[in-house]
Amino acid sequence: MIYVVEQVLNGVQFGVMLFLMAAGLTLIFGIMNLINLAHGSLYMVGAYVAAASFAATGSFLLGLAAALAVAVIVGIAIEIVVFRTLYERDHLDQVLATFGLILFFNEMVRIIWGSTALYAWVPDFLSGRVEILPGIPYPVYRLAIIAVGLTVALLLYLLIVRTRIGMLIRAGASNRIMLGALGVNVRMLYTLVFALGAALAALAGVMAGPIFTVESGMGESVLILAFVVIVIGGIGSIRGAFIAGLLVGVVDAVGRAFLRPLLTVFSSSAAAAKFGPALASMLIYVLMAAVLFVRPQGLFPPRGR
Amino acid sequence: MDAKRVAAIIALALLALVPPVAMAADAPFYVGLFARIMVFAIAAVSLDLILGYGGLVSFGHAAYLGIGAYAVGILSFHGVTGGFAHFATAFFAAAAAALVIGFVSLRTSGVYFIMITLAFSQMVYFLGVSLNQYGGDDGLNIARHSNFGAALDLKDPVVFYYFVFALLLVFLFLGSRIVRSRFGVLLQGVKSNERRMIALGFPTFRYKLAAFVMAGAICGVAGALFANLTLFVSPSIMHWTRSGEILMMVILGGLGSLIGPVFGAAAYLILESVLSRLTEHWQAVLGPILILVVLFSKTGLYGLFAMGARRRG
Numbered sequence: 001m002i003y004v005v006e007q008v009l010n011g012v013q014f015g016v017m018l019f020l021m022a023a024g025l026t027l028i029f030g031i032m033n034l035i036n037l038a039h040g041s042l043y044m045v046g047a048y049v050a051a052a053s054f055a056a057t058g059s060f061l062l063g064l065a066a067a068l069a070v071a072v073i074v075g076i077a078i079e080i081v082v083f084r085t086l087y088e089r090d091h092l093d094q095v096l097a098t099f100g101l102i103l104f105f106n107e108m109v110r111i112i113w114g115s116t117a118l119y120a121w122v123p124d125f126l127s128g129r130v131e132i133l134p135g136i137p138y139p140v141y142r143l144a145i146i147a148v149g150l151t152v153a154l155l156l157y158l159l160i161v162r163t164r165i166g167m168l169i170r171a172g173a174s175n176r177i178m179l180g181a182l183g184v185n186v187r188m189l190y191t192l193v194f195a196l197g198a199a200l201a202a203l204a205g206v207m208a209g210p211i212f213t214v215e216s217g218m219g220e221s222v223l224i225l226a227f228v229v230i231v232i233g234g235i236g237s238i239r240g241a242f243i244a245g246l247l248v249g250v251v252d253a254v255g256r257a258f259l260r261p262l263l264t265v266f267s268s269s270a271a272a273a274k275f276g277p278a279l280a281s282m283l284i285y286v287l288m289a290a291v292l293f294v295r296p297q298g299l300f301p302p303r304g305r
Numbered sequence: 306m307d308a309k310r311v312a313a314i315i316a317l318a319l320l321a322l323v324p325p326v327a328m329a330a331d332a333p334f335y336v337g338l339f340a341r342i343m344v345f346a347i348a349a350v351s352l353d354l355i356l357g358y359g360g361l362v363s364f365g366h367a368a369y370l371g372i373g374a375y376a377v378g379i380l381s382f383h384g385v386t387g388g389f390a391h392f393a394t395a396f397f398a399a400a401a402a403a404l405v406i407g408f409v410s411l412r413t414s415g416v417y418f419i420m421i422t423l424a425f426s427q428m429v430y431f432l433g434v435s436l437n438q439y440g441g442d443d444g445l446n447i448a449r450h451s452n453f454g455a456a457l458d459l460k461d462p463v464v465f466y467y468f469v470f471a472l473l474l475v476f477l478f479l480g481s482r483i484v485r486s487r488f489g490v491l492l493q494g495v496k497s498n499e500r501r502m503i504a505l506g507f508p509t510f511r512y513k514l515a516a517f518v519m520a521g522a523i524c525g526v527a528g529a530l531f532a533n534l535t536l537f538v539s540p541s542i543m544h545w546t547r548s549g550e551i552l553m554m555v556i557l558g559g560l561g562s563l564i565g566p567v568f569g570a571a572a573y574l575i576l577e578s579v580l581s582r583l584t585e586h587w588q589a590v591l592g593p594i595l596i597l598v599v600l601f602s603k604t605g606l607y608g609l610f611a612m613g614a615r616r617r618g
Contacts, residue, residue, distance in 0.1 A: 092362050097599040099549045104592030231420045278435030285428040296413045
C-alpha cells in the first residue's frame with residue numbers, strides 16, 4: 001500500500017513536470033502553429049544555469065531566478081533570430097531548423113560547462129521527508145514540485161481565461177490574421193508567448209535538476225514525452241496538456257513499478273523479468289498510439305480549428 | 306537530356322570511381338566513408354519516396370534502419386550467416402513493422418503524423434534497449450559479414466562498396482519506375498490535394514500505406530548494409546536524432562527528386578566528417594549550418610546544382 005501511494009505520487013510529480021513542458025509547447029503550437037523541438041533545450045538551459053548559479057551563490061532561489069531570466073532571454077533571442085522566419089513555413093522546415101538548434105545548444109552546453117554531468121542539490125529548506133499519511137513518508141522536494149506544478153497550472157488557467165493577455169492569446173489561436181487586422185501587435189504577442197513558454201520549460205528544468213542528472217541532451221527525452229502529452233491531450237489545449245500530463249506521468253511510474261509483478265501472475269517470472277522493463281518503457285507510447293487510433297485529434301482537441 | 310539527368314549521371318559515375326581513385330591515392334578511408342554515404346543514401350531515398358512524393362513527414366525512419374540492422378545482428382548471433390537470409394529477413398521484418406506502424410499512423414495527418422511516427426520509433430528504440438540477450442544498451446557485435454559465397458566476399462571493402470553501389474542503383478531505378486507509374490502519380494496527387502483524390506474515388510489510405518511499407522522495406526535493406534558496414538548493432542542506430550539526420554539528408558538534397566537524397570547524404574556525412582576533424586565541438590557548427598540551409602534554401606543542393614545548369618543552358 002505504501003509503495004502504491006509512493007508510486008502514484010511519483011507519477012503525479014513527473015506528470016506536473018511534463019505539464020510545465022507541454023504547456024509551453026502546446027501554447028506555441030496552438031498560437032503560432034510552430035513545432036519547436038528546441039523547447040527541450042530551454043529546459044536544459046534552465047537546469048544548467050540553476051545548478052551552476054546555485055553552486056556559485058549557495059542560494060536556490062537565486063539560481064531559480066537566474067535560470068528563468070537566462071531561459072527567457074535565450075528564448076526571445078531564438079524567437080527573433082530563427083522562428084520569425086519559420087512561422088509561415090511548413091512543419092517539416094520547423095522540425096529541421098529546431099533540430100539544428102538542438103545540436104547547437106547541446107554542444108554549447110558542453111563547451112561552457114564541460115561534458116561531465118553537473119550535480120544539482122536539493123535546497124536545505126526542501127530536503128528530508130514528511131509523513132503525508134500515517135506511516136507513509138515522502139520527500140518534501142517532490143511534494144514541492146507537485147505544489148508548484150499545480151499552482152502554475154492554476155495561474156496559467158487564470159491568465160488565459162481571465163486576463164486581457166489571455167484573451168488575445170485565445171484570439172490568436174483561433175484566427176491570427178483577424179487579430180492582426182484588429183490592430184493587435186501579433187508579433188509582440190508571439191514573442192510574449194514564446195517567453196512564457198521558455199520560462200515554463202526552464203522552471204521544469206530547474207526542478208528536474210536534483211532528480212535527474214544535469215547533462216547535455218537531457219532535454220530530449222523529456223521533450224519527446226512532452227510531445228506525447230500534447231498529442232494525447234489534443235494539440236493547442238492547455239486543459240488537455242494538464243490531464244494528459246498527469247495521465248502519462250502516472251501510467252509511466254505505475255507501469256515501471258507494477259508491470260513486472262503483474263506479468264509474473266500470467267507468465268513465468270523469467271519471462272516477466274525479460275519483458276517487464278521493456279513493456280514499461282514502451283507503455284506510454286502504446287498509450288499514445290491507442291489514443292490516436294481511437295481519437296486521431298487527441299482527447300481534447302481545441303474547438304474552432 | 307535535361308540538366309537534372311546529367312547531374313545525376315555525373316554523380317553516379319563519380320561514385321563508381323571512388324574505390325580505384327582512393328586506392329591509387331593510398332587513402333582507403335574514403336572507400337569506407339563513401340560506402341557509409343551510400344548506405345545512408347539508400348535510407349534517404351526510401352524516405353524521399355514517401356516524403357518527397359507522398360508528403361508524409363515520417364519522423365521515425367531510423368526504426369526501419371534499426372530493424373534491418375538487428376535482423377542481421379540477431380541472425381548472426383544464432384549462427385545464421387547466409388546473406389540472402391539476412392537481407393530477406395531485414396527487408397520483410399522492416400516491411401512488417403512499417404505495415405503495423407503505417408496502419409495506425411496514417412489515420413492521422415500533419416503534426417500528429419510526425420509525432421506518432423516519432424513515438425513508434427521510440428517504442429522500437431526501447432525494445433532494442435531491452436533486448437538484454439542481444440546486448441541491450443551496449444549493442445551486439447557481429448562476428449562475420451553476410452555470406453554471399455566466395456564470389457561476393459563482403460569482407461573486402463571494395464567488394465562491399467560495389468555491392469552497396471549496385472543496391473543503390475537498383476533502388477534508384479526501382480524508385481524512378483515507381484514514381485512514374487500510375488501508383489506514383491496517385492501518390493503525388495495525394496500530396497498536393499488528398500481531399501480531391503478521395504472525391505475522385507481513390508482509396509488514398511491504401512496507396513499511402515503501400516508507399517509507407519515500400520519505404521520501410523528499402524530502409525530495412527539499408528539497415529542490413531549498415532550492420533555489415535560496422536559489424537555492430539546497438540539501439541543508438543535507432544535513436545530519434547538518427548531519424549532527424551535522415552530527414553535532414555533528404556532536405557539538404559532537395560525534395561521531389563530521387564537522386565537529391567544521394568547528394569544530401571553525401572553533403573551531410575562529408576560535412577560531419579570534415580567538421581569533426583576540425584573541432585571536437587563540431588555539432589555547434591553543424592547545427593547553425595542546418596538552420597541556415599532550412600531558412601534560406603528551398604530547393605536543396607541538387608536543386609541549386611540543377612538550377613545553375615539550367616541557367617547556363
